[in-house]
Structures are given as C-alpha cells and as structure tokens.
Amino acid sequence: MNSPIKTRHVAVWRGEGEIGHFETYDVPAYDNQTVLDVVSHIQHYIDPSLSYRFACRVGMCGSCAMMVNGEPRWTCRTHVNKVVGQDVLEIAPLRNLPVIKDLATNMDPFFEKWVKAEAVHHSSSSRDDDMTAVLPNDAERKKADAGIECINCAVCYAACDTVAGNADYLGPAALQRAWTLYNDARDAGKQTILEAVSGVGGCHNCHAQGGCSHYCPSELNPMQAIAGLKQAATRALLKGKL
Amino acid sequence: MLTVRLYMLQRVTALLMAPLVVGHIGVMIYAVQGGLSAAEILGRTQGSVFWFSFYGLFVLAVSVHAAIGLRTILHEVTGLSGRLLMFFTWGTALSLCVLGMRAILAVTFLVRGVS
Numbered sequence: 001m002n003s004p005i006k007t008r009h010v011a012v013w014r015g016e017g018e019i020g021h022f023e024t025y026d027v028p029a030y031d032n033q034t035v036l037d038v039v040s041h042i043q044h045y046i047d048p049s050l051s052y053r054f055a056c057r058v059g060m061c062g063s064c065a066m067m068v069n070g071e072p073r074w075t076c077r078t079h080v081n082k083v084v085g086q087d088v089l090e091i092a093p094l095r096n097l098p099v100i101k102d103l104a105t106n107m108d109p110f111f112e113k114w115v116k117a118e119a120v121h122h123s124s125s126s127r128d129d130d131m132t133a134v135l136p137n138d139a140e141r142k143k144a145d146a147g148i149e150c151i152n153c154a155v156c157y158a159a160c161d162t163v164a165g166n167a168d169y170l171g172p173a174a175l176q177r178a179w180t181l182y183n184d185a186r187d188a189g190k191q192t193i194l195e196a197v198s199g200v201g202g203c204h205n206c207h208a209q210g211g212c213s214h215y216c217p218s219e220l221n222p223m224q225a226i227a228g229l230k231q232a233a234t235r236a237l238l239k240g241k242l
Numbered sequence: 243m244l245t246v247r248l249y250m251l252q253r254v255t256a257l258l259m260a261p262l263v264v265g266h267i268g269v270m271i272y273a274v275q276g277g278l279s280a281a282e283i284l285g286r287t288q289g290s291v292f293w294f295s296f297y298g299l300f301v302l303a304v305s306v307h308a309a310i311g312l313r314t315i316l317h318e319v320t321g322l323s324g325r326l327l328m329f330f331t332w333g334t335a336l337s338l339c340v341l342g343m344r345a346i347l348a349v350t351f352l353v354r355g356v357s
Contacts, residue, residue, distance in 0.1 A: 165318030166243060204249035205314075233246045242246055 008080070010038055012050065013092040016101045022090065035068050035075035035083070039091060039103065052103035059217065062153030066103050067092040072158035074151075074217040095158040110154050110171070117170045118196035119177035122189025132186045144183035147176045147225050149218050156212035156222050168201030172212035172222035175203050179225035182232065194229075194236050203229040243317040243327070248310050255307035262300045287349045294350040301342030309335035 008029040011022040025042050036054055043050040054064035059077040066075050068083050069090050080089060097105035114120070125132065135141055156172040157163055163171050170178075178197055181187045197203045203226045212222040236242045244252075273283060287293045313331040316322050322330065 162318070167321075168243070198246035200243055200245055202245065204244040204246055230249070234250060237246050237250060 008038070008084075008087060008089060010042070011088075011090040012039070012042060012103070013099075014050070014102050015099070017099060020099070020102075022092075029080070031081070033080045035066070035073065035078045035080055035089070035091065036064050038080060038089065039066075039075065050103070051101040060151060062151035065094055065153040065155045065158065065217075067095055067158065072155040072215050074153055074155060077217065094154055096160065096163045097154065097158070105154075107154065110157055110173070111152075113170045113201075114174040114177055116196065116201070117174040117178040118189060118193045119174050119181060121181065122187050122192060124186055124188035134185055138185070140183040140185065143228060144180040147180040147220055147222070150176060150220060151218060153217060155215050155217055159211035159215040161209055161211060162205055162207055166201070166205055169205045170197065170201050170203070172206075172226065175206075175229060176220065176222040176225040179229050182229070191236075191241065194233050194242060197229050198233045198237075198242055203233065206230070243314055243323070244310070248313075252307055252310045255303040258299065258303040259307065262296065262303065265296065266300065284349060288351070290350055294346060297346045297350075298343070301339060301346060304342065305335045305338040308338055 006029050007026045010025050010027050012025060014020055014023045025046050027038050027041050027046075030037075036057065039050070039052050040054075043052070052064070052066070054076060055061040056063070057076045059074055062074070064075045065072060067073075067090075068075065068078060069085070069088065070092075071083075072094060073083070075091075083089070091103065093099045093103050094105045097107065097110060100106050136145075150173060152173065154173065156176075160169075160172055162169050175197060178193050182190055182193045187193075206223070206226045208223055208227070210223050213220070213224070216222065233242060309331050312334055313327060316330060317327055
C-alpha cells in the first residue's frame with residue numbers, strides 16, 4: 001500500500017435498527033483504496049464496535065454491498081476515487097432492507113422473496129434417470145445463461161424504486177433467478193414459476209425504470225429477465241393457463 | 243399490487259384508447275376548423291348510435307385504465323392496500339364511468355331542442 005497522502009472525512013451510519021445517525025471519521029486516503037478498505041480501517045483502528053458484513057473481498061460472495069454516497073455498490077470492488085466527489089464519502093446500510101446494526105442489514109426479506117418467486121429448483125428427474133442435456137447454443141439456455149452469474153448482493157434490490165414503494169414486490173434478483181430457472185431444461189416448474197410471479201407482488205409491478213440493470217455490479221440485466229417473465233405470463237394468460 | 247390480470251386489462255384498454263384518442267382529436271380539429279356551432283354538433287350526435295358507441299367505449303376504457311393506474315400510484319406512494327385499495331379502485335372506475343356516460347348520454351340521447 002502506498003504512503004498516505006491525505007486524510008479523508010468519512011460519514012458512516014451508526015445505530016441499531018432504524019434509529020441512528022451519521023458519524024464522521026478521519027481515514028488516511030490511499031491510492032487504489034476501496035470503500036471496504038475504508039470501512040475496515042475504521043473498525044480495525046478507530047472503532048472496533050462498527051458492524052458490517054464482508055467475506056471474499058474479490059466480488060464473488062455478494063456480502064459487502066452498501067449505500068455509497070446514496071448509491072448501492074459492492075464495496076470490495078468500488079474504488080473510493082471513482083465515487084468521491086469533493087472528498088465526501090458517505091457510507092450507509094443497503095436501502096430497502098431492515099438494518100440490524102450500523103452497516104449490516106437483515107437479508108431475510110430479500111431471500112424469502114426468492115422462495116416466494118419459486119426461484120428454487122423443481123426437479124424434473126430422479127437419480128435413476130439420465131442427466132438432462134444442457135445445450136449451450138439452445139435459445140432458452142442462452143436466456144438462462146444471461147442471468148446465472150448473479151452473486152445475490154442485493155444491489156439491484158436496493159436500487160429498485162418499486163421495492164421501495166411496494167413491500168410485496170418480489171424484486172429484480174428473485175425475478176431474474178425465476179427467469180433463469182424458467183429457461184432451464186432441467187427445471188420442471190415452469191407453470192409453478194409463472195403462477196408465483198403473476199400475483200400481487202409479481203413481475204407485472206415492475207415499472208422498467210432500469211435501476212437494477214444500471215447498478216448490477218455483475219453487469220447483468222434483471223429488467224430484461226423481468227420483461228421475459230411478463231411476456232411468458234401474458235402468453236400463458238391468453239392460453240388460459242393462468 | 244398489479245396481478246397479471248390487472249396488468250393485461252390496463253394494456254388492453256390502452257390499445258383500445260389509442261385509436262379512439264386519434265379519432266377524438268380528429269373530430270375536434272374538424273369541428274373547430276369548420277366552425278361548427280354547439281347546435282350543429284348536437285345535430286350530428288343526437289340519436290347517433292355510432293357516436294354513443296365510439297365515446298361509450300372510450301369512457302369504459304378510460305375508467306378501467308385510469309383506475310388501475312391510480313391504484314398502483316396510491317399503493318406505492320401511501321402504502322394503502324387491502325379492502326381500502328379495492329374500494330378506491332372500484333370507486334374511481336365507477337365514478338369515471340358514471341361521469342363519462344352521463345356526458346355521452348347528454349349529447350346523444352337526452353338533450354333535445356337546442357337551437
């Protein structure tokens with residue numbers, strides 16, 4: 001790490017539950033410093049009681065997402081210099097999720113909606129059957145492949161204004177996962193998925209504002225997946241299957 | 243708050259409204275350009291099944307479309323849900339329908355003797 005060139009003022013959300021406030025810390029500024037480095041510095045050298053969540057530090061696990069200057073980001077891969085304007089750095093817990101303490105949110109509502117969206121595997125065969133062939137050039141497989149690299153970081157969920165206004169809305173990540181399974185040759189739950197995503201909190205609530213696709217750190221396109229679900233559900237409805 | 247059925251209803255009514263809006267604007271331009279008086283307009287609309295059907299369909303489509311749209315906005319802005327939201331949706335649809343139909347009936351079948 002390079003020697004510090006200056007000190008950065010960092011406002012960090014502190015508190016339990018929904019009650020809290022921003023506290024400012026002076027953190028040495030380095031080149032190539034990530035937002036997670038800044039949070040870790042505060043916990044290691046200034047206040048060990050700061051709570052936050054991370055694991056892999058390389059953008060694979062999806063644990064460290066936070067609001068950085070009001071925008072949802074994966075903090076381990078977000079360089080401070082790229083997000084700081086006028087030396088202000090404000091770090092808060094992810095939007096649209098209940099706060100446990102400081103920067104750690106309760107992810108339960110996020111993952112519960114994956115199950116509600118039937119974004120779970122529906123087995124089409126037993127261990128006695130031959131393995132289903134997964135053809136990489138198949139049109140359906142390509143649709144599934146477009147969304148399978150999701151790391152469950154909830155950045156899209158925090159970016160979504162529909163989630164903010166509609167507590168029942170399943171959200172971009174759960175719907176994208178449902179779409180990948182809908183297009184998976186090994187999944188036997190197409191009808192179950194369509195029924196799950198066509199109810200009160202389903203895909204039809206999406207306003208296509210595109211926050212999910214704009215902020216997805218893996219550069220996926222949940223909005224396109226949701227459009228696919230809308231189209232599939234519409235076809236099923238017209239055929240009398242919904 | 244939108245199920246697949248409400249979503250489809252809103253889109254189908256939008257499809258219906260598109261040509262009707264174009265027709266309505268065309269009629270307005272024609273009426274204004276030609277300098278038609280109120281009596282002359284009523285002379286064309288009174289007793290006309292065509293104009294009653296044209297604007298009747300328009301009013302029905304607007305009532306359904308607007309009620310679903312306002313329902314979504316109200317839920318997302320205020321969090322209103324359940325029965326209250328259902329009453330609001332039906333109330334909006336019925337109010338728009340009654341107001342619109344009253345106006346259409348007034349110019350097609352109810353008004354007489356305007357000179």
